[in-house]
Amino acid sequence: MRYQTKFYVDLNILRENISKIKNICPKNKIIFMVKGDAYGHGMIPVTRFVCEELKIREFGCASLGEAKKLRDELSDLDFEVFVFSDTNLEFQSCAEMYLENKITPVISNLNDLNHFLSDYDFVNFPLTLKFDTGMNRLGLSTLDIDKVIALLQKFGRKKIFHLFSHFGEATTKIECGSPAYCQYEKFLDIKKKLSDSGIEIENSSIANSAAVEQGFALEESHVRPGLISYGHSSLDAEQRGNSLWSGRSISRLETYIISAFEVDSDTPVGYSGIKAGSPGVVALIALGYADGFTNRLSAPEIKYKNFKGTFLGRSNMDMSRIFFKGVTKKDIQIGDRVLIWDHDNNSLMKLSDTMDSIPYEITSTITPRVPRIYKLD
Numbered sequence: 001m002r003y004q005t006k007f008y009v010d011l012n013i014l015r016e017n018i019s020k021i022k023n024i025c026p027k028n029k030i031i032f033m034v035k036g037d038a039y040g041h042g043m044i045p046v047t048r049f050v051c052e053e054l055k056i057r058e059f060g061c062a063s064l065g066e067a068k069k070l071r072d073e074l075s076d077l078d079f080e081v082f083v084f085s086d087t088n089l090e091f092q093s094c095a096e097m098y099l100e101n102k103i104t105p106v107i108s109n110l111n112d113l114n115h116f117l118s119d120y121d122f123v124n125f126p127l128t129l130k131f132d133t134g135m136n137r138l139g140l141s142t143l144d145i146d147k148v149i150a151l152l153q154k155f156g157r158k159k160i161f162h163l164f165s166h167f168g169e170a171t172t173k174i175e176c177g178s179p180a181y182c183q184y185e186k187f188l189d190i191k192k193k194l195s196d197s198g199i200e201i202e203n204s205s206i207a208n209s210a211a212v213e214q215g216f217a218l219e220e221s222h223v224r225p226g227l228i229s230y231g232h233s234s235l236d237a238e239q240r241g242n243s244l245w246s247g248r249s250i251s252r253l254e255t256y257i258i259s260a261f262e263v264d265s266d267t268p269v270g271y272s273g274i275k276a277g278s279p280g281v282v283a284l285i286a287l288g289y290a291d292g293f294t295n296r297l298s299a300p301e302i303k304y305k306n307f308k309g310t311f312l313g314r315s316n317m318d319m320s321r322i323f324f325k326g327v328t329k330k331d332i333q334i335g336d337r338v339l340i341w342d343h344d345n346n347s348l349m350k351l352s353d354t355m356d357s358i359p360y361e362i363t364s365t366i367t368p369r370v371p372r373i374y375k376l377d
């Protein structure tokens, strides 16, 4: 565990972000996505806060194990939890876990649908279906809609508790004829076919962050924003200017300078004897790839005092090197704090853009060696 490298999670900002989402879509309920350890922010404290303080009662996980952890560790709270992708419904032991813990599997293939409908234990369990409307990832094929309807009729199911789909390309401008627009048309078509067959759809949702940010597909009962709740636009850089979103990052990652030394342009540094190319100071920070911080893709810029540093070479397991060109040893204080990103809505975005990554890839890969520290006024 680190002591001076800290991943701060500000729950006050999370509250602000959710209230901003509600301003964009006041009529929709929210399924709050907490998969991937709440995108790296800590699933248990985040879910507790969102459920108790923000009164959101529906949560989305990717795997059954995540949902089970919520049930085990938050047994005093009353909420719904969905498992979206890694359902394992075909295993009897997993089917029992759903039943015993009131965890709702999202059914996204005919095999699972058969298992679910033919297992008498699930007869009073909420039925949820996810259709693939064009993302080509996971979901029942829209071509199988007649088979789905026939199966529901065969087993006397008249209600779908929640009908889902997921957008593949909503991070670019959504307009008539764009991929997300066409997906939504397909979704509406599926809804109509189900209703025309006498099947009631109690709830439905398709909008992820990128759709919410563009005010799209808000006619459904629910929205499922992940990234924007944690603070970042999920739109492509050129589309971000048109976002309705104005939240802030709930996280801040800080570390400190373990050591610093002057180098010349050709001083060999570290494992591969990398050279800085000009004189300056190399500072070692307490953050490496075993903390989930890898700068393998490219080297972002880091601000410290009035200096701008760049990563020199790859991050090591336990440390990374930041090079400050043209400065001397007296400018760099050992023990000083270095901010990797802050709560403003730009610094992590800029970092992830330069690392050719996305904010949630970065936050969710920061490992437990970096403690999560929660702030709430």
Ligand SMILES: *Cc1c(COP(=O)(O)O)cnc(C)c1O
Pocket: 033, 035, 060, 084, 166, 207, 208, 209, 210, 224, 225, 226, 227, 228, 234
């Ligand atoms: C992750 C996920 C979301 C949220 O996506 P964001 O881009 O983070 O808003 C919504 N729905 C499902 C099914 C997901 O897996």
